[in-house]
Amino acid sequence: MANLESTKASLTTAEQLAREELIDMVPYQSARRLFSSANSTEEKIWLNANEAPGNGEYQLSAENLNRYPDFQPSNLLDAYSEYCGLAKEQLLATRGADEGIELIIRSFCKAYQDSILICPPTYGMYAISAENHGAGIVKVPLISADLTLDLAGLKQQVGKVKVVFLCSPGNPTGNLLPQAQIIEAIELFKDSAMVVVDEAYIEFSPEDSSAKLLNEFDNVIVLRTLSKAFALAGLRCGFTLANKDVITLLSKVIAPYPISAPVAELASNALTSDLNKMLEQVQSSNKLRGQLALWLTEQGWCKQVFASDANFVLFRCHSEQDKNQLFDLLVSNNILIRDQSKQLQLENCLRISIGSEQEIAKLQQLLSSY
Numbered sequence: 574m575a576n577l578e579s580t581k582a583s584l585t586t587a588e589q590l591a592r593e594e595l596i597d598m599v600p601y602q603s604a605r606r607l608f609s610s611a612n613s614t615e616e617k618i619w620l621n622a623n624e625a626p627g628n629g630e631y632q633l634s635a636e637n638l639n640r641y642p643d644f645q646p647s648n649l650l651d652a653y654s655e656y657c658g659l660a661k662e663q664l665l666a667t668r669g670a671d672e673g674i675e676l677i678i679r680s681f682c683k684a685y686q687d688s689i690l691i692c693p694p695t696y697g698m699y700a701i702s703a704e705n706h707g708a709g710i711v712k713v714p715l716i717s718a719d720l721t722l723d724l725a726g727l728k729q730q731v732g733k734v735k736v737v738f739l740c741s742p743g744n745p746t747g748n749l750l751p752q753a754q755i756i757e758a759i760e761l762f763k764d765s766a767m768v769v770v771d772e773a774y775i776e777f778s779p780e781d782s783s784a785k786l787l788n789e790f791d792n793v794i795v796l797r798t799l800s801k802a803f804a805l806a807g808l809r810c811g812f813t814l815a816n817k818d819v820i821t822l823l824s825k826v827i828a829p830y831p832i833s834a835p836v837a838e839l840a841s842n843a844l845t846s847d848l849n850k851m852l853e854q855v856q857s858s859n860k861l862r863g864q865l866a867l868w869l870t871e872q873g874w875c876k877q878v879f880a881s882d883a884n885f886v887l888f889r890c891h892s893e894q895d896k897n898q899l900f901d902l903l904v905s906n907n908i909l910i911r912d913q914s915k916q917l918q919l920e921n922c923l924r925i926s927i928g929s930e931q932e933i934a935k936l937q938q939l940l941s942s943y
């Protein structure tokens with residue numbers, strides 16, 4: 574008893590009042606939390622967050638900042654509707670795709686009752702957002718041989734989960750999921766769960782989008798972002814694509830003014846007058862990715878290069894020692910990549926985001942000295 578009292582006494586007021594499960598919860602270790610861009614005098618090469626290299630200057634008119642923006646700025650929705658070929662009623666603009674993930678979980682999962690399903694290795698925010706909300710997490714790992722869906726495993730979870738997160742192209746794996754498998758998963762869960770296809774990287778292989786499935790199925794949601802191919806990660810702008818009833822529901826949960834006026838203005842320009850910048854960016858990134866992947870296969874320390882349909886390459890080293898030494902060699906030379914070795918099935922794996930040609934050349938030059 575005395576022990577319990579002394580533990581309680583050592584807690585701050587906030588810790589005593591907070592939801593207990595948050596006290597020990599580890600937040601998402603984003604690339605910028607692991608390596609902050611502040612407090613550094615040295616120039617860094619950022620290849621750890623799958624951003625695009627710089628895409629030029631953006632001009633803002635920044636008028637009417639004394640007024641709240643529209644709930645969903647019409648210039649932005651018009652631009653995205655034109656870009657993706659869906660009606661405005663099928664779109665919700667959010668603060669990055671990350672906010673879309675959170676809204677979906679909060680809208681479909683009752684806290685401490687319902688669960689989401691993820692297919693690891695996969696993007697970390699699905700689990701973090703679920704944990705934050707008090708939703709359970711069911712895991713059906715990707716099939717290790719080719720990193721595709723374990724449909725038999727998914728079938729066993731029908732009726733037990735409310736939201737299924739698929740990531741295509743996958744992060745950190747890089748590969749697209751076969752369209753036939755995505756359709757099969759949607760059909761499996763058609764009466765019991767929403768199937769979310771996270772397409773944060775779809776611009777790097779646009780013909781494989783699942784957005785067209787929205788017209789066929791009621792239980793599909795597609796997530797998109799301007800953070801990757803559009804080179805606008807700093808803007809925090811993403812889109813949830815779904816049928817009207819889903820968008821109506823999510824609109825009840827989102828903050829009242831999620832998109833600031835400057836964000837709406839810059840994002841609509843990127844989607845219209847500046848669209849070619851993105852297309853050029855994708856072309857050069859895909860070319861560079863092919864060259865880097867080939868080069869990696871030729872290195873003695875590289876055991877495996879994963880096929881990628883996105884703007885990064887995942888590779889496996891022969892040993893943990895190689896993995897650690899390669900990572901440290903790059904960090905000590907101010908080049909930051911991402912260690913993925915703690916993810917299921919990804920022992921000794923590192924992930925390199927495709928930066929500029931000069932950045933990738935510098936990385937190759939350094940790694941050649943290992």
Ligand SMILES: Cc1ncc(COP(=O)(O)O)c(C=O)c1O
Nearest residue numbers: 669670671696744773798800811
């Ligand atoms: C698969 C995936 N989904 C969503 C996101 C989040 O994107 P945003 O910057 O739009 O929040 C990321 C970012 O790395 C990602 O890799």
